Amino acid sequence: MPAKSQEKFEQKALQYGIIANAFMAGYGLWASVASNSSVVLFDSLYSTVMLCSILVGKSISRNASRPRDRSYPYGYGGQEAVYVMFRCLVLAGVLGFGIFNAVYTIWSYIDGDVPPALELGQILPYTIIMTIICGLLWMNYRSNWIKLGRQSLILRNEMQNVVADGAYTVVTGIALLASPLLQITPLAVISPIFDSILLIICSVVIGKDAIQGFIFNLWQVSGGTSDLANDKSLEQQVEGICSNHAMALQNLLITQLGRSVLIVAYCNAEHAIQPSQIDNTRHAINQALQSELQNPNVASEVILTSEPVFVSST
Structure with a gap:
């Protein structure tokens, strides 16, 4: 809307x-x-x-x-x-x-x-x-x-x-x-x-x-993780979009302030990529999750990294 x-x-x-x-x-x-x-x-x-x-x-x-x-x-x-x-x-x-x-x-x-x-x-x-x-x-x-x-x-x-x-x-x-x-x-x-x-x-x-x-x-x-971070279907969607753009998802960060949702995808590139590929990936994530969450106030960022940023505790 x-x-x-x-x-x-x-x-x-x-x-x-x-x-x-x-x-x-x-x-x-x-x-x-x-x-x-x-x-x-x-x-x-x-x-x-x-x-x-x-x-x-x-x-x-x-x-x-x-x-x-x-x-x-x-x-x-x-x-x-x-x-x-x-x-x-x-x-x-x-x-x-x-x-x-x-x-x-x-x-x-x-x-x-x-x-x-x-x-x-x-x-x-x-x-x-x-x-x-x-x-x-x-x-x-x-x-x-x-x-x-x-x-x-x-x-x-x-x-x-x-x-x-x-x-x-x-x-x-x-x-x-x-x-x-x-x-x-x-x-x-x-x-x-x-x-x-x-x-x-x-x-x-x-x-x-x-x-x-x-x-x-x-x-x-204070920047705490949104409950949306526990939704595995969202993570799978982002992972699939990144894979389609020759990037492997390492970590997914989701924070929320009111109705505004920020999604940060930490990815490892499979080979050298152009800046436009990152832009295209970000736009694809925005469109997919705005539709999924029925929320136009969803924004995303794609950050390249060679290793996971967040390590799960065991």
């Missing part, structure tokens, strides 16, 4: 995300005040983080589809990975803030300060409306992600975010609606701080995903 078409689909999907998250952030803030719930307030803050990340993501989307140049010789796709890392760090900060306030509320309760009672009248309609919006957003992101050949890290990230947001809303909504039942159990003593305990549990679960996302993209940014 042409770069302009990619950008068009992404921008449209993200625009819907901006509108939806702006509504969810505002609605969540109102519902948190009406219900005295820190859990609902955090849901509003989560939507606010997603709103801000999408605004940044729209700018990144316009750059990510640009062809590589002297400023970014490996392509602009790396900005996607940096964007996801930044979003994970911001979310971690929000999670830390939520946990701190929840711990403070629990400590104050132990010290004799009883927090305001929950008002559950708005929780059910809030849970239903937010869940429906998250479901529609997921469909929006996924349909456009598939149209883009499943290559857009921005849409994949937002799709995962909206699933986490929807799951958080459903779980916390059900838990809050069921919280009055604590009064008839031995756990009645924690009923006044159930909201804070629930916030800590959910923050830890969401924080795990945020940390995993940060580590994954840190691996990409």
Whole structure:
């Protein structure tokens, strides 16, 4: 798909995300005040983080589809990975803030300060409306992600975010609606701080995903090998192309930054070759793997060497 078409689909999907998250952030803030719930307030803050990340993501989307140049010789796709890392760090900060306030509320309760009672009248309609919006957003992101050949890290990230947001809303909504039942159990003593305990549990679960996302993209940014390197069919394709151009593949290096994929083929020439043969080999690898991966942001380099660059450990 042409770069302009990619950008068009992404921008449209993200625009819907901006509108939806702006509504969810505002609605969540109102519902948190009406219900005295820190859990609902955090849901509003989560939507606010997603709103801000999408605004940044729209700018990144316009750059990510640009062809590589002297400023970014490996392509602009790396900005996607940096964007996801930044979003994970911001979310971690929000999670830390939520946990701190929840711990403070629990400590104050132990010290004799009883927090305001929950008002559950708005929780059910809030849970239903937010869940429906998250479901529609997921469909929006996924349909456009598939149209883009499943290559857009921005849409994949937002799709995962909206699933986490929807799951958080459903779980916390059900838990809050069921919280009055604590009064008839031995756990009645924690009923006044159930909201804070629930916030800590959910923050830890969401924080795990945020940390995993940060580590994954840190691996990409630091130059780690892409998972595509484990695909033997890609290696066989490159090996066959090199063989057709009188070169033997010694090693294959695949790295990835966002949607940009860099393939470096280390080859040993069977005899003296012309520079044009290297160019032809590189072009053939580009065309074959762009088609195979359905990703126009695949670039390759062919480097001549007399021996393997990477030695497998035994």
